[in-house]
Every structure is written in structure tokens, then in C-alpha cells.
Amino acid sequence: MAKLAWRNLTQQPLRFAISAGGVALAVVLILAMSGVFAGSEEHAVLYMRNQPAELWGMQAGVSNLHMSSSILSEETVQQIQQFPGVEQAIGVLYASAGVDVGETEIYSYVIGIDPNAPYGGPWSLVEGNGSPGLNEIAIDRDLAYRYGLTLGDTVSILGYPLTITGLSEGTFGIATNVVFVNKTAMALLMDVSPQSASYVLIEPKTDTNVNSLENALNSTIRDANIMSRANFIGSDQEMIRQMGADILQMMNVIAYIIGLLIIGITVYTATLERAREFGVLKAIGANTRQLVSTVFIQSYLIAGIGFSAGIGLAYLVSILVARLSPEILILIEPRQWLSQLPVLVIVTGVASLLPVQRIRSIDPLIVFKA
Amino acid sequence: MHTNYSLELIQINKIYGSGATEVRAVDSVDLQVNPGEIVLIMGPSGSGKTTLLSIAGLLLRPTSGTIHVNGISTSILNENELARIRLESIGFVFQAYNLIASLTARENIQLVMNMAGARDHKAQERSQELLALLGLEERANHLPADLSGGQKQRVAIARALANDAQLILADEPTGNLDSKTGYEVMELLCCGLDREKGRSIVIVTHDHRLTDIADRVLWLEDGQLQENAVGMM
Structure with a gap:
């Protein structure tokens, strides 16, 4: 048949x-x-996935990067940095804001990074410098191409002009556009201490058990929520999944x-x-x-x-x-x-x-x- | 109850409607067909020939009466059991050939064997044998649309014989064929193929020339069947 x-x-x-x-x-x-x-x-989650931090610290009660507001005080950041078992802890500032390109405003996730920090910035740089100075910004190559921008051109955030000094890749998506600015400049804009951070990217010492360190940090530092990278990524993906x-x-x-x-x-x-x-x-x-x-x-x-x-x-x-x-x-x-x-x-x-x-x-x- | 007849109809009635609109299409018909016998049923249009053939072929349940096919009483069988008897014990030849348009001549023959559970190589062997017997070897891989009327009817005959049915029921098998082709086809069916196997054939027709190849000719009129029809034609 x-x-x-x-x-x-x-x-x-x-x-x-x-x-x-x-x-x-x-x-x-x-x-x-x-x-x-x-x-x-x-x-x-590409930003989280491509940073070497195995643990991520954020304000207590926060468990996402996107659609969240987190601030850790200077003291809390220092406490994390000096915690036994922590090799390095890099603080970044994070906010969502419009990047103005001429008449067009592009909704973006702005990450303020310390130019001297070994990580926290663009993980793949195509051209220029990935460690922006005070009035500088690194944007995605595809975003630059779409709007006819190149190194040396100017965009602005909240009216502050920033010169493009770096072009990254993998940071431009329909739902997420990530740009990098100087952390000190961003702290001024946000009216917070340059030593404070929205998120702390924690790299444990090689002989340290990551889970134990996570538990120890969480039980000791009450102002912060420490999450493993996998859980942090999973939490953001779940939130986006629920939205769609x-x-x-x-x-x-x-x-x-x-x-x-x-x-x-x-x-x-x-x-x-x-x-x-x-x-x-x-x-x-x-x-x-x-x-x-x-x-x-x-x-x-x-x-x-x-x-x-x-x-x-x-x-x-x-x-x-x-x-x-x-x-x-x-x-x-x-x-x-x-x-x-x-x-x-x-x-x-x-x-x-x-x-x-x-x-x-x-x-x-x-x-x-x- | 088992009988020795290929087909036995006992007091078959088929009534449509009721009261004033009642139509008695088949009226108290008794018929016994012996193994190897060729029976011709003739009669005017509307006499109930096709209704009787449908009942004999287990396609239509009678209002009353009993049907035995190869000795098996069919009265209490369900639809799937009746289908099994039609598949294995009855071969049909229709006026309109009724071949499956999307299958080749060979595939039309093999289909009924596959339906009966035959394996592909057995079905291929048997279809090849039948195609050769019916002179259709060269047309084996043609679709029905590419065959002449006579060739289509020969394929239909091969399909009817494929499962070695002991009873062939033919409804106006020459109706769509010219007289010469029609007669050749019926000669093949009735005289040329496997007669030694004791296969019985019941033919409903208007074609008077087929009386030559029949063992017995019956006359059906107003639903009633009468023997010795020669004088009535």
C-alpha cells in the first residue's frame, strides 16, 4: 500500500x-x-561567556545582567578582591542607555571598564584599542559598518561625545548591542564612585574549589550575590526565554x-x-x-x-x-x-x-x- | 454449514424502501454454481442483475437469505472477514475495468497479492506468469492510461486470477469492448486460463454471443431468476 x-x-x-x-x-x-x-x-550572554571570570558578583537580590540594576559599593568590591581564594576580581559598571549616532538612538548595554584591567572589555577586537580612555568608546564593527562609522568618528551617550577608538566583533545583536566605555567616565555619569562596580568578574586561584569559594563569598559578603558563570548565563537565558x-x-x-x-x-x-x-x-x-x-x-x-x-x-x-x-x-x-x-x-x-x-x-x- | 458449491445463494431477497415505495430488486433467488462451471446471467436493464452480482460478491448484504462461497457461510461475518473472502476467494471483472490509474499493469496485478500477504518475489513471479498467459508481457510496465480497452480488461482478468480465486464474478465484461476484442477476452477468461483448476465463473451480461462459452444461461427479470433462459432471449 x-x-x-x-x-x-x-x-x-x-x-x-x-x-x-x-x-x-x-x-x-x-x-x-x-x-x-x-x-x-x-x-x-556572549559577554558573560567570553570573560575568564568563573564567578560573578552582583548586588544581593540581583541574578541577571540584562534588564537589571546592580551596584556594589567600593568596600564590597574590595572585600571580594581581598577574599581568600580570589586571584583577581575586576569590577565593571553596567547600564542600558541610548547611543546616539546622528539622529539615530541605538539602545545599548554600556559597560564601563578599567583600561588597565586584564579582562572585562571586548573579547574580540577587530581594529583599534579595546581599552577606552575617558572620552572614548569601543563599538561593534557591524554597528559601525551599518551607520558608516569608523575609528575617530564621534557618537554620544546622554549628550556626552565619545570618540570611537576600538571596533569589536560579536557584540551586536537585534536584542543586544554592547559598547565599552571608560569606567571612570561612566562612574561620573552614573554619579557613583569609580571604585564601585555593577558586577565583579571573579577569577579564583587555580588551587581553589570554585563551588566552595562561591559558597564562602555568599555566606561572608551579605551585600553581594555570587553566581557561577554557568548559573549566571542560565539565569539570563531563562529570563529572555520567558520574555519570548x-x-x-x-x-x-x-x-x-x-x-x-x-x-x-x-x-x-x-x-x-x-x-x-x-x-x-x-x-x-x-x-x-x-x-x-x-x-x-x-x-x-x-x-x-x-x-x-x-x-x-x-x-x-x-x-x-x-x-x-x-x-x-x-x-x-x-x-x-x-x-x-x-x-x-x-x-x-x-x-x-x-x-x-x-x-x-x-x-x-x-x-x-x- | 459446508457445501460443495463454489457459490450458493439460498432464498436471497433484496428490498429497497418500505411500504408504498418498496422495491424488490432480488426476489427469492436460489442459485448453485458448481466448481468449474460457467454461468451466464442475462436479463433486461433494471432486472436486478448487478444487485444480484453485488450480493454474490459480498459487496451488498441481502435483506434476507444465505450466501455460501466455497462452502463458507457468510451471513455472520463482519466487514473485514467479508473483505478477506473477496480478496482470496473471489475475483472481480468489471465493465469499467477499474484498474488503479497510478499503478502499472504489473503493479495492479501484484497489488491484490500483496494485499493478501504475498511476498514481493512471489507476487512478481505470479504477475509475470499471468501477463505472459494474457499476452501482456510487453505492456507490463505501462499505466492503464496507455493501454487499449482490451488490454485493460485482460489486466483486470489477471488481477482477478492473481490470488487463485475459485470464483470469478464478471459484470458486463465486454460492455466497453468492440465485439471481436470482447469475445477474445472472454474466451481467454473462460476457456484459456487454468480451467483445470476448477474455477467457476458467473457473468452478468447483455452480450448474447457469450452464451456459446457458458455451461448454463439464466434469465433474471423483476428480481426473479429462471433457468433455461435460451427461449427468453
Whole structure:
């Protein structure tokens, strides 16, 4: 019956292609949307991922970098820096603000770094200097390219002009644009001590157990919350995921309804067109299981081919988008499309129910009609 | 109850509607077909021939009466059990051929064998044998749309014979064929193929020339079946 199902579909190659293509588009929509969100999640944590700090200190009660406000006093920062087992602890200031490029304001995460600190700044510098002086800024290369900026040009934050002295990469995304400024200058803007910090990037000594150090810091320094890098990243990703979950879920539902309709209509039309042949099969002895299996095979062939094509197309789209718009990272991983498989199996089964019902009602006496 | 007939109909009635609109399509029909016998059922249009054939082929349940196919009583069987008997014990030949358009001649023949559980190589061997017997070897890989009417009907006959059914039911098998082709096809079915296997054939037709190849000719009129139809034609 598999051969019959295949032939029934391929006898109308255009309709088959449209059907499988429709399913493929629905799959692309699902994967691209979830890929954009996954990409945003990844972009958002690139700063944390690329710093050598295994522990991150922040104000007590804070557990995120994004959408958060954290300030640790000069004393607390010093306490962390001098804590037994800590090799280095680099304080950075952090705030979200608009970077003005001419008339355009670009929402950015501004990180104030100490130019003499061994880390905390851009992890990949393409051009210039990654340790900005008082009136300097390092911005992303793709951002600079998009707005026609180059080293020596000026942008401003809260009306303060800053000269671009460094171009970084991997710091520009649709949801997150990270720029680096001088920590002392930023402290003045924020009206805080230059020795205070929003976050402290802690590098433990090599012979120190990281978990024990985290626990010791947390139990000793009450004003601070110390998190491992993995937990800090996970916490931010979870927050971003929750922000996008409803939209993603809605898009998935829409895409699945489209897929359901495409598969259902195609198989139902194919069944209607071949009602007489199904009647003939009934007459010459096909049982219900064999007839129903023909319908299901047709449905799952469309869904399977559409799904496979959709995965391929989604990867292609992610590559094309990365070339055309580097700030949009579409991150597609096997777990994403594997997780869609059970839903697709159920949707395809549901789409087959109407054609199956139609087949069951076909009268085999149709064979006697000329 | 087991009988020795290939097909036995006992007091078959088929009534449509009720009261003033009641139509008795088949009226108290008794019929016994012996193994190897060729029975021709003739009659005017609307006499109930196709209804009777549908009942004999287990496609339509009678209002009352009993049907035995190869000695098996079918009255209490469910739809899937009836389908199994149709698949294994009855071969159908229709006026409109009713081949599956998307399958080649060979695949149409193999399909019924696969449906009955035959393995692919067995089905291929048997279909090759039947195609050769029916002179269709060169058309084996053609779709029905590329076959002539006579060739289509020969494929339909091969399909009916594929599972070695002991009973063939044919509904106006020459209806869409010119007289010469029609007669050749029926000669193949009735005289040329596997007659030694004791296969019975029941043919419903208007074609008077087929009386030459029949062992018995019956006349159906107003749903009633009468023997010795020669004088009524």
C-alpha cells in the first residue's frame, strides 16, 4: 500500500510539491522563529561567556545582567578582591542607555571598564584599542559598518561625545548591542564612585574549589550575590526565554495550524479524487486497516518530506541571514527540530482523520458505475 | 454449514424502501454454481442483475437469505472477514475495468497479492506468469492510461486470477469492448486460463454471443431468476 500511496501523491507532482513546500514553509517559520530567539539568547550572554571570570558578583537580590540594576559599593568590591581564594576580581559598571549616532538612538548595554584591567572589555577586537580612555568608546564593527562609522568618528551617550577608538566583533545583536566605555567616565555619569562596580568578574586561584569559594563569598559578603558563570548565563537565558515564550508559542501554533490545513486539504483532495479507486480496493478485498494505512502513509510522506525540506531551508535561511544581517543570529540546533517531531506526528495524524472518515464512507458498489 | 458449491445463494431477497415505495430488486433467488462451471446471467436493464452480482460478491448484504462461497457461510461475518473472502476467494471483472490509474499493469496485478500477504518475489513471479498467459508481457510496465480497452480488461482478468480465486464474478465484461476484442477476452477468461483448476465463473451480461462459452444461461427479470433462459432471449 506504500507504493500506492506514493504513486497517488506523485501522480500530481505540482500539487505534491506545493503541499510538501507548504509544510516546509511552516517548519521554516517555526525553526526560524525559535532560531531567532535562541540566537538572541546566545547573543545576550556572549559577554558573560567570553570573560575568564568563573564567578560573578552582583548586588544581593540581583541574578541577571540584562534588564537589571546592580551596584556594589567600593568596600564590597574590595572585600571580594581581598577574599581568600580570589586571584583577581575586576569590577565593571553596567547600564542600558541610548547611543546616539546622528539622529539615530541605538539602545545599548554600556559597560564601563578599567583600561588597565586584564579582562572585562571586548573579547574580540577587530581594529583599534579595546581599552577606552575617558572620552572614548569601543563599538561593534557591524554597528559601525551599518551607520558608516569608523575609528575617530564621534557618537554620544546622554549628550556626552565619545570618540570611537576600538571596533569589536560579536557584540551586536537585534536584542543586544554592547559598547565599552571608560569606567571612570561612566562612574561620573552614573554619579557613583569609580571604585564601585555593577558586577565583579571573579577569577579564583587555580588551587581553589570554585563551588566552595562561591559558597564562602555568599555566606561572608551579605551585600553581594555570587553566581557561577554557568548559573549566571542560565539565569539570563531563562529570563529572555520567558520574555519570548508567548510569542514563540503563538507562532508555533499558527505554523502548525497552517501545516495541519495543508496536509489535511492535500490528502483529503487526493482521497476525493481517488474515491472510485478506494471503492475498487474495498470491492476487491482491501480491509479497513489497509485503506486507512494508505491515507496515513500519504499524510506522513507529505509531512516527512516537507519537514526534511523545511529543516534544510531553515539552515539555509540562517546562513543567508547571517551574511545579510550579522546582528540577527538564527541559531538552529538539532534539539530544536527534534523537539518539533512529536507535534508534527500528532498534527499529521489529526490531518488524516477527515480523509480516513471519507474513505470509510466510500461505497464499494461504486465499481459497478460505468 | 459446508457445501460443495463454489457459490450458493439460498432464498436471497433484496428490498429497497418500505411500504408504498418498496422495491424488490432480488426476489427469492436460489442459485448453485458448481466448481468449474460457467454461468451466464442475462436479463433486461433494471432486472436486478448487478444487485444480484453485488450480493454474490459480498459487496451488498441481502435483506434476507444465505450466501455460501466455497462452502463458507457468510451471513455472520463482519466487514473485514467479508473483505478477506473477496480478496482470496473471489475475483472481480468489471465493465469499467477499474484498474488503479497510478499503478502499472504489473503493479495492479501484484497489488491484490500483496494485499493478501504475498511476498514481493512471489507476487512478481505470479504477475509475470499471468501477463505472459494474457499476452501482456510487453505492456507490463505501462499505466492503464496507455493501454487499449482490451488490454485493460485482460489486466483486470489477471488481477482477478492473481490470488487463485475459485470464483470469478464478471459484470458486463465486454460492455466497453468492440465485439471481436470482447469475445477474445472472454474466451481467454473462460476457456484459456487454468480451467483445470476448477474455477467457476458467473457473468452478468447483455452480450448474447457469450452464451456459446457458458455451461448454463439464466434469465433474471423483476428480481426473479429462471433457468433455461435460451427461449427468453
